[in-house]
Amino acid sequence: MSPIDLNSDMMYRLLVQSVVDYAIYLLSPEGVVTNWNAGAQRAKGYRAAEIVGQHFSVFYSAQERDAGVPQRGLQQARDTGRFEATGWRLRKDGSSFWAHVIIDAVRDDEGQLIGFAKITRDCTEQQRLQNEQREQERRFRLLVQGVKDYAIYMLDPQGHVQNWNAGAQRAKGYSAGEIVGQHFSLFYTPEDRSTGLPQRGLETAHREGRFEAEGIRLRKDGSAFWAHVIIDAVRDDEGQLIGFAKITRDITERRQHEQELLKAKELAESYSEEMSNLSRFLDSVIGNIPASLIVRNPQSGEILLANPQAERLFGCSAQAMVGQHPQACLAAGIARYIEEQTEQGIRAKTGYLREQSLETPLGLRTLRTRVALSNGGANQASYVLMIAEDVTDELAAHAQIHHMAHHDALTGLANRTLFAERLQEALAESAVERSLVGVLCLDLDNFKNINDALGHAFGDRLLRALATRLKGTLRDQDTLARLGGDEFAIVLRNLDCPESAHRTAQRLIDVVAPSFMIDDHSFSVGLSVGVAIAPNDHQSADQLLRYADLALYEAKRNGRNRFEYFQPELDAAARRRRTMEMDLRTALHLGQLQLHYQPIIDQQHGQISGYEALMRWHHPLNGLVMPMDFIPLAEETGLIHEVGARALNLACQEAASWNTEQTVAVNLSPVQFRNPELVRIVALALQDSALEPRRLELEITESVLLDNSDGNIETLKRLKALGVNIALDDFGTGYSSLSYLRSFAFDRIKIDKSFINDMVDSPEAMSIVRAITGMSSSLQIKTTAEGVETEEQLEQLKAQGCSHFQGFLFGHPQPANERKRQ
Template sequence: MLFEHNPIPMWIFDVHTLHFVAVNAAACTLYGCDREQFLTKCVLDLHPVDQRESVRRKILNAEAPPDCGVLVKACGQQIKILRFSRRTLFQGKACAIVWNIDVTEREQAAIELRGTQIFLDAIVESIPSMVFVKDARDGRFVLLNKAGEELLGISRHDLIGKTDFDLFDVEDAQRFRQADQAVVASGNLVTIDNEPLTTPSGLRALRTQKVGVPDIDGKPRYLLGISEDVTEKRRAEERSRHLALHDVLTDLPNRFKFQNILDRETEGPADFVLVLLDLDRFKAVNDSLGHHAGDELLRQVSARMLCHMGPDDVLARLGGDEFGVIHRSPVSRETASGLARHLIAALSEPFDIDGDIVSIGCSAGLALKSQHGRTVDALMKRADLALYAAKATGRGDYAWFEFAMEEKADRQRILRDELYASLQKDELYIEYQPIISTQSGRIVSFEALLRWQHPVRGLISPADFIPVAEASGLIEPIGRWVLRQACQEAARWPADIGLAVNLSPRQFTGFTLAADVIRALEQSRLAPGRLELEITESVMLTDSQDNVRILHQLKQLGVHIALDDFGTGYSSLAYLRCFPFDKLKIDRAFITDMTSSPENLAIVRAVIGLGKSFGAVVTAEGVETEAQLACLREEGCDQAQGYLLGRPMSADAAMERILGMADQGGKRRLG
């Protein structure tokens, strides 16, 4: 409204394209055309041809002092106008607003000039940044707006007529005066970023723009300045930069900053050791006490590790429960090994997490720049291989990188590629090992066991290729294939013989396991009650709540769930509370010396008792002697499996065994 109905001819133009984006009615009257026609033009169209380049330069240089100029009206008539302009933001674009006074009639111009002065004063007062004007000759203040009063803590009446030397200390005053003189001398708009200023509210950071304003003869007369207080903005930017390079939880450098430091260190001449650390049992704390406790544990872990860092060492959180250390001078294998031992020992001590005492540990892998790689990728890869080796030896250990680790990793990579090809070449097949009832001697089910017949290497042990399949993610398509093939084979057996299939923890990731089981059962038409899915406690160690939910989904389908290798883990008993397993399988380690070791016999007896109390079937694995079978029968173990009762065999051999059992009236036949 103020713009449209202002009696002063006004227009707004885009400073980049110079096209008009808004004009008021007074401007249309002055120029002599309607608004629609006006908005098709640009600023240069309103000036004589010989002045257009000068006008363009002034606009590009953001020069905005009041000046007189010539305007060419629509009819071709030239009139003299007094222009005032200010940069502004209009409709999201950088624009300039221009007030035009026809000074052809001086008396009318004087009246309009006074009105414009009032209008401009109102604008200056409403600007949220400090606006000030100084006399260019002696530096005395001649204008200060309201925002300036608030920033400086002084009224304009007390400031007008004074210089910087009357207001600030000598050092600041000299700096301001020298900067002002340089601006006036240059004749250009000058921007000073992050200019410090001491105010009653403390030290502030200003972004100041200054420009000299000439008199009618073109000589320096005033200095116009606009200062924006950017203190809080700078603090926010600093905080953002800090957050981009540091872990929010621990305030340690994050992976991005850590790798930047590694980049610099690998390019420099100094030697250093890269240490990668991984916490043990951290997820168990998260699952049992919640993420808040996990976060607090990570903060305490970080603080404890920082106590063991040298003055030049760098500790970073790389993500999750992974940390990295750059161990710098003085550096040697001995000092780095000592650091690793101290960190492992420190993190093995209990933590008090809001009253809960928790114990974790850590493993570490070390790589020395001068011996193990001079690039970030090489060092990270090799320290990670060393960490993997340390974790494989047991929790709470460290290992130095050895080139044999890389050779092993390369072999596993080759094995992974060949395993992938084996899926297309039908090199994988399934053997079936019988599980018998200890009381009747009848076969009650077969366990499906995956085999790989490599065309060159021959039969490859599952102990070699299953870990590779799990690490690479190939276990998921392989697991689906085993499930489908085994169900199709089991569908040919008598209805009273079941099928046991092992599941890998990796098959529980994602949302497809239950769907895979349903599809295998539907395609084979195998009754769900004949299928038994075997898991180890490692399934419960990761994402336990989600995995228990998946287990319940599977159980609702009608299939049975067995806990394999029972007794070998440290939390086996706890899992019996969180899920109703249909079967417990006693690990072969307890069966081997059962008849000669009272301790093993006691464990077997206890597991059988647990199974009965929980209503679960108990199966003993690794039965190889008649004495073991007799002992199990006497102790009330339900089922047995092992070489005594039948080695893994082909699908055809399993069918033959089933048919032979029927011919013999269901009696057990060794083989």
């Protein structure tokens, strides 16, 4: 069959069917609209009855009409045969869009002007994409590699924009400085805002996890575009909503392409007498379609027409393709692809749609192919139209977004969502295979100290290095996930016995043991591991993870850098801790925490020089609860900040009421030093109670100096500047370093009662006491011996020069109202 006859009625029908996003209409020689298709109605908003007979300048702004822009376009088309330009055009509703306009002069066979053919295309987004493509690719990197038309940004739970990427700026026209902090509803039309559409989108995403819709959105310049919008709810590890991720894509062209082609066909059929005029600009319509278009003869297989997009995608000019079979002019793989699509379309008859990857001169691309037939009678197709849309970027963006939703951004490991899915899969498989599943919870020992000392950026590099080591220890079928911070979890599938989990846990501890070298820092860390086994311990995914976490807690409690299996008694202990935590919260609210005071004796005067304030919990059911039974829990849960503040305020208030010069000593937990407001809390306690600062003594343990020592020593100096005294408690029992005594001027050193108990029978204990008192005397630091219970101990301590004493020999801790009896 010969190359396509562009004057064929059937060919016009096919080509017009293919136009999907153009406004096409005819003008009289004076510029009056003489016909109007549905595509023009969609693009400009006017129905045919409203616009036919009107002058086409109605689509221009008042300023352009006053400047004569419409008439100059017609005059140029008269003079040269064509006028082509870009500029703002108006719709019926007053909104504007950036248009690419072609006006072709239409003449009869004698060359007399009989009118104009006008085609208009909305190319706002295309222009924006071209201008910002390079910046978009640089900014998105892994997120949207190669994706050119997505706006991605975050909203807070109320819908305010929190960040703004280059793609969003390109799509909507706002810079980050203009839009961050604004409510996202400003992208909606006034009508949509008045009906509450933006808020309903957030509510749906909050309730169901995702809101997805298509609709009209606005740019900064007021122009509108048709958008595909996805709003995903973003939650933290506890499931609490922390915001929304919003993805917007301009789909104006995609929605209009095929429909415009069909409308162009209807236009050609309705105005068959104008076909000779339309043929002069149909080529330009086809050339502007952003998809590859091939028309074939279904009988001979010859290519009858190919547009410029097809030339670029398939690597062959239209001139070389027309009149040839695909196998004669195209690469074998491309020819085979066209043959397969055509055959499938002919068999389907009613239309055919398929996605397929194809190696092209542009690289490996994914094509979404549509095949339509033009019926020629006798149940035979006259033409086969194949439209191939390159959706590689679109699919890559969806794949990347899916990956981000299931993986940790820092380490690339599975996140909590993917971990839960893999654990459910493993449990289902275990039920069929009758195998075991291991769940391991891992925690890096003392990671917070590393973060505090070297910074979060350093900590992040350590976590990435740790993830690499851990992953290299596991099988391909196992899943390693980062749940948050330095918390990791592992699913071990298809275990034959619990000992397999035992061996894996030990390998993990061993692989972490060698020193890490990061930024010229070499250091070693430990790993604590908790293990739970299904179905032995439980068959529920949530319970297994909880049990493994309880076992991890036990491993850390038993010294760290080890692993522990879940045992039923751990669950019972956890329940007791939870009950005690709730009771402790109630105790704080109801004032069940009170202070008892133990006297401190001054050797020189033999009188009470002050008291140590010791917290007691008067539990309504369990009676008196001692600090050793609830302070560790308070430190673990963070309640120590409230407990410590109550102790400080109560001690200052009660001491201020004594009307003596006696001091009051209050213990500070190492955890309290993590609170940057500690100095302010102490200052307020002094101010509210009117207690003289010199009468307040704050006791710390050596662990405060080991944990972020530089920062904590600075805090101690700020506390000392308030005028209070600082005592070093339990001296000699931990990691005592004389350098701390040089770094900070302590007012008192308290000798631990373990040395006092042993010094009568132990020369070593006596030597330690003698060394501490001698050193303190040289440094002019007061010493207090704790736990003095006998006269013999008292006399020996006096002989060693100890300046103050405390213990049952002088009095037990008593409530404030019984203090005077001592």
